[in-house]
Amino acid sequence: MNKLKRNERIAAMVKILSDYPNKLFTLNYFTERFDAAKSTISEDIVVVKQSMNKLGLGQVKTVAGATGGVKYVPQTSQYQNKKVLDEVCEKLIEKNRILPGGFLYMMDVLFYPAIIQKIGEIFASQFTDKKLDYVVTVETRGIPLAIMTAKALNLPLVILRINSEVTEGSVVSTSYTSATTGTIRRLSLARRAIKPGSKVVIIDDFMRGGGTAKGMIDMMQEFESDVEGIGVLVATKIPEQKMVDDYIPLLIFDEENECDGKINLYPNSQLVQNEKNSENLKI
Known part of the structure; x- marks a missing residue:
């Protein structure tokens, strides 16, 4: 798989998270899916989290620890x-x-x-x-x-x-x-x-x-x-x-x-x- 640009990773990440609300995805899932470093994926998640929150499109929550990860939580205003x-x-x-x-x-x-x-x-x-x-x-x-x-x-x-x-x-x-x-x-x-x-x-x-x-x-x-x-x-x-x-x-x-x-x-x-x-x- 060819390396993805940041905007491509973020678009794909939003699609995956929103298709499976309240499902916890590990960082390893995204690093393997996008062939990217954990630090890179973490930065992408911050951008997704801020954008979703700013636009009132729900919350992106991160869970710390070895069994943690990230999930999208639908939340309507x-x-x-x-x-x-x-x-x-x-x-x-x-x-x-x-x-x-x-x-x-x-x-x-x-x-x-x-x-x-x-x-x-x-x-x-x-x-x-x-x-x-x-x-x-x-x-x-x-x-x-x-x-x-x-x-x-x-x-x-x-x-x-x-x-x-x-x-x-x-x-x-x-x-x-x-x-x-x-x-x-x-x-x-x-x-x-x-x-x-x-x-x-x-x-x-x-x-x-x-x-x-x-x-x-x-x-x-x-x-x-x-x-x-x-x-x-x-x-x-x-x-x-x-x-x-x-x-x-x-x-x-x-x-x-x-x-x-x-x-x-x-x-x-x-x-x-x-x-x-x-x-x-x-x-």
């Missing part, structure tokens, strides 16, 4: 959150999205990769300070959100099933009550899916009363695992008292203030630049 969440709001406030039961049709947005990748990074930014082992969701609409969050956190994704599959072997099942309909529902998960004593974060697409999230928490207790956080794309404003505490909604759906078919949906003010800049978007 409140300004970036507002830009992404406003874009999502604009798509979701289109007419005819309200479904029977007061739900919001979101499938087209949930399965749009460019949008979901950004949302996954916003979720990941809320949990980077926690030591986690898994990202957990329930099939099926929450899967795109959860897998992008798992990618940003460099964690495996665990999917709770509504109906168990014979291909998963022995499973653990639990029942929960839907806070919306009051019906009893069932969740199942393969016994080998999560190691006992793990720490997890739950990601889902929609929360009204929190029954599904409570069911997932109960399932984690069956595996003697702790839920360190809950993130949902959209949470309804009413009821204010959910069946779970300490959840992070990205968007708030205020059904009470709907009028003339207009959808009242807005970003969580705690995640965006300021409350004034998070004005409700209506059509």
Whole structure:
């Protein structure tokens, strides 16, 4: 391999780090990949670190020691959150999205990769300070959100099933009550899916009363695992008292203030630049 110039090494390094967020790369990896001295690679890392920080593109962290190295940690600013969440709001406030039961049709947005990748990074930014082992969701609409969050956190994704599959072997099942309909529902998960004593974060697409999230928490207790956080794309404003505490909604759906078919949906003010800049978007 021909020797690379500094700008070529830095471009390649940014690409590698950003493609594998939260993955630790040793200095030896880059010295061998670029056929360069450790001192040269260290200088390159400083440039990458300063540039990413200056432009608000996330953090490049170095870990000292024989087992250390460098990793890229996605980190979104409140300004970036507002830009992404406003874009999502604009798509979701289109007419005819309200479904029977007061739900919001979101499938087209949930399965749009460019949008979901950004949302996954916003979720990941809320949990980077926690030591986690898994990202957990329930099939099926929450899967795109959860897998992008798992990618940003460099964690495996665990999917709770509504109906168990014979291909998963022995499973653990639990029942929960839907806070919306009051019906009893069932969740199942393969016994080998999560190691006992793990720490997890739950990601889902929609929360009204929190029954599904409570069911997932109960399932984690069956595996003697702790839920360190809950993130949902959209949470309804009413009821204010959910069946779970300490959840992070990205968007708030205020059904009470709907009028003339207009959808009242807005970003969580705690995640965006300021409350004034998070004005409700209506059509």
